[in-house]
Amino acid sequence: MPIIISPSDIPPDPPVEAVSPDGYLTARRDDPWAGVLLIADFPSDPARVRFVRVGTDGIEVPVRGGDLAWAPGGTAVAYDHEAPLGVSSAWYAYPIGWDGTVGARSDGAAVTPPEPVTPRDVWLKSLANPALSLRVQVMSWPTLEYGERQERFDVLGASSPVMRVDAWSLPTSSVTIETATLEEREQLLALLQSGATMLAQTRIAYGRPDAYWVPGKITETLPGPAYDPHRTWEVAVTAVDRPTTVGAPTRIPGRSYDDSAELWPTYADRTSTGQTYLDVTTGG
CATH class of the missing domain: 2.40.30 (Elongation Factor Tu (Ef-tu); domain 3)
Incomplete structure (x- = not known):
């Protein structure tokens, strides 16, 4: 049975966070910087993770800072500062074992970073x-x-x-x-x-x-x-041309050592919060 939608209805805002169906990958919009934070958590405890973005053309584009990203405890973080704006993209992650073996790609997590609002x-x-x-x-x-x-x-x-x-x-x-x-x-x-x-x-x-x-x-x-x-x-x-992503470090705007040092000038200040590096990196 068709669903009737009133023209006066306001469509819902696109989701700010999506989790892949298998639960391994989270894509979180970072609207103040028009980027997407990516968190991969594999139970297989890989050494590193390769993050890719896939648009409407179906082509895998490596994510800068996630080509490759280290995965302490099986969790890796990357930040896609180059995601297209105003269109939906899906992100995927490949676990890479300590012997270099590339595992099966995760399911995708898709979000739509907002685009600018005026021509200027x-x-x-x-x-x-x-x-x-x-x-x-x-x-x-x-x-x-x-x-x-x-x-x-x-x-x-x-x-x-x-x-x-x-x-x-x-x-x-x-x-x-x-x-x-x-x-x-x-x-x-x-x-x-x-x-x-x-x-x-x-x-x-x-x-x-x-x-x-x-x-x-x-x-x-x-x-x-x-x-x-x-x-x-x-x-x-x-x-x-787009500069190579191979070996590029992970950089997250607003979450550098300089930024965190303003809140926690010493290691004692940092450790007293009880937060891990992953907490600080992902905003957890």
Whole structure:
């Protein structure tokens, strides 16, 4: 029997956490950082775990920091800071034994990280240090310039040249970003000058697919009076391939040693809480 849904009904929010049917993998949305925390707990006590993400194309994409992740006590943690926004993805985990044997893949756990809400709203994510990642207001992103790589050979006696064409380059672009406060200014500069490859993500509907960028020339402009902290920024960016995930360390924004040291300056402070490293890492 069909189910009738009133047009006035508000659809439920997507789940913030999902557990795979076999119970081995948990995927937990981390909305403040637009990422997904992954926790794999295998009873087989593997040495390490390989985490992968699968989208609508069915292709396994290794998760940075989870390729491979150590699994003390059979539990491994990874953080997917590159998950597509606004669409559902499923995550899986492979247990890897102490002899290197790869076990059967876990069942999947799927969640949908929320996407930005306005055309100007863009995530710029640092791959090396996710805590530097920012949601920024992009005022202008008008062009993508794809460079051709061609060689021309003029042949004597022939009206047509011989052309050798290589693969087209990934695009370069110029992006205009706005900051409203001096704190935002410092944060943006720290991100752009970190030397790390960034991931740019915005709404799917705007036709700008996720892109990995290396920032180039940065131009800072004060559009108002000198006492106004408002700034606009022209940033030249070059698109590059996704950096390899092999051996990349696990980094979770807001849960580094520096972050925890603010709460627990000494090991005595930390141990007195009764929390394990897994508790601190996963927010348990």
